[in-house]
Amino acid sequence: MSWGFERGRIYNRRADIHGRFNGQQRGGIVTPAEHAVIVIFTGEEGEAHGYSDRWRDDGVFEYFGEGQIGDMVMQKGNRAIAEQAVNGKSILLFKILPNGVEFEGEMICEGYQTRRAPDRAGNMRDAFVFELRPIDNVTTVVDDILPATDNLAELRKRAFAAATPAPGKAKSTATVFERSRDVRDYVVARAKGHCEGCTQSAPFLRTNGVPYLEPHHIRRLTDGGPDDPRFVIALCPNCHRRVHSGADGAEYNGKLLLSMKAIEA
Template sequence: MFVKNQEYKRTDIHEQFGGQGQGGISTPAHQNIILLFTSNSGRQYGYSDGWTNEGIFLYAGEGQQGDMKFTRGNAALRDHVMQGKDLHLFTYVRKGFVCYIGQMVCTGFRYDKGPDASEQIRERILFELVPLDFFSEAGSLNENLEREATTASLTLADLRSKALSNSVTSRTPTERKIAYYYRSQAIKDYALKRAEGICEGCNQTAPFITKEDQPYLEVHHIRRLSDGGPDDPQWVIAICPNCHRRAHYAKDSLAYNQYLGRLVKDKEAKLAFATI
């Protein structure tokens, strides 16, 4: 969709995808994406975006005056994983033109105090954004961090609990980043266990058994362009390789992904009812 480090004219982006042409958070209607724009000029309105030493991009929420609230764009950004929306971050390089930083994941947020456009001190929301690559690259985690025990041996109920868990607000940004990594792994394991060796797309038995004596199915993210990164159980499905290719490359891929979405929604509703 977008190429890292490539420049784009912002109006061209909106002509293709829609969304608000002004402001930092753009939420195109009928699209599974949210567009984020950052620039140094935001400092005059109390915004101060940028990278931390831990590889987290702090992104100030929208709202030029008064306390920032979780409405409109701020709510959409906070809930993007649950809603199956991809985040794409751009930075202004000159008037009207932006450079694509990459696809991001919001792993949490925090509040701070600072001046608004009228120099009045107000409460601001700082979103913590992590590059999607962090979750798909096996070597991204600090080797000194102690990994959690494998989730493969857990029950379906235990995996579902882990898959639905949110990062604890009292954790540090880095701890929230790591927690989302583990949550993404739990979601993948959960989808595989939920399938019970049967493709959730075509309802056929997994094509073969792996060396680990497990039925082979692939995890597909229904509302993502890629199959990387953390997600919500309602957007993740375990399917056979043939169905997986269909979901990505078939002429009817859009309709097929919608069909897969309905299947998962029905399954999750039944599982949620069973745990009440």
Template sequence: MSWGFEEDKVYNRRADIHAKFGGQQQGGIITPSQHPVVFIITGEEGLEHGYADRMRADGAFEYFGEGQVGDMALQRGNLAIATHAAEGKGLLLFRKTTEGLRFVSEMVYEKHHIERAPDRENNERDAIVFELRPLGAIFEATEDAPLDDKNDLEQLRALAKASAGIFPPTQVAGTRNVYQRSRDVRNYVLMRAGANCEGCNSPAPFIRKNGSPYLEPHHIRRVSDGGPDDPAFVISLCPNCHRRVHAGKDGPAYNDILLAKMQSIEPN
């Protein structure tokens, strides 16, 4: 479940996306202005021109950007994909089917490359191909990773800031894949918290097998956890606080309280 969408379930673009989130009614990339989320649709175009989005053997999903004629440019919807993590926005992938839009999963932008591909008028042009990874896979891969205790807090902070999804990527972040960048953010926010929940200040309920206090990084802006994000918007919570913000009746209000706390936890 991401943003109220269940994987593999079919949704109606107008009723389930535009009526709730707004955004452009046309095209394969929808960027609502009032919600921190970007919707992308695969299977819409390209096929008739001889190219198509595809899942690579290594698990990355290659998604062709928008732009029907001439070279694609990194602007509008394409820029929204490249910067979603830095902007704290979720990236939701849907597949167009005859019944409607099937929700694939929440994704994370890793990088992109340029490929020659025909445009609508059948002229070869530069196409932007985004390399995306499922957020769930990143979350699982980083969840139990040992904490980095070789670096001090300031070094971890600098690494997390560089890995937060800033675009274009800095030299350091550009050489690290999205799993490593997620770990950088996670390492820092857990080390920053130490042994206490940054929401309620209670001690962590237990110690992990790797010796670190058990706390969970929560992403305040997109309220979907895992992946690179600005550590100024990621807070380490005890399981009670974390369930409260996701499942509680006062979850959204509690999320706002956590956001306000970040100003003292992570002053810019």
């Protein structure tokens, strides 16, 4: 379940998506102003290889950006997807069927490539092909957090580089797993053994001696995937469960977002 959507279930675009989030009623990429989601739609697979959305053997979904005529432009929906690591939004993928839209899952954007492909008029143009992966396959493995080194500054540098791809660089050479790990390792090291929510000491040590804290993505409902260290906080298990399962979870999460301003000024 992601945002209450169940994989494989068929929804009504107008009622279940626009009725809930608003957002653009037309087009393949919906970026509601009031919600931290990007809803994307894909048609049936088919057409010539390389010219349409498709699942690759390595588990990546290739998703063509928006722009029907001429070169695609990195703005609006395309930009929202490309900058997911920084904007912290959830990408929800739906497949268009004759009787509705089927929820395919929550995705994370690993990067994108620019590819020559025909536009709607049949002219070759530059198209953005986003490389998306189901977030479930990039779940944060919290068992291999590295022992904190003395060099927090270096960890921090790596974490910020992982979150923000260099300008003009279409695709980071590091995999999303590596980038995600860089952020996580830094966030836990930054906490120096204390929960960044309640400030209590971590309740116990990991087998490798690292204080047990869990990285929590403040702006996303799902932990895992690429993110920005300014919005990932290290929590003790109690605080983490409180955010996700507590009656005051949303409120507490809001408080964490505020305290992040001081933690990562």
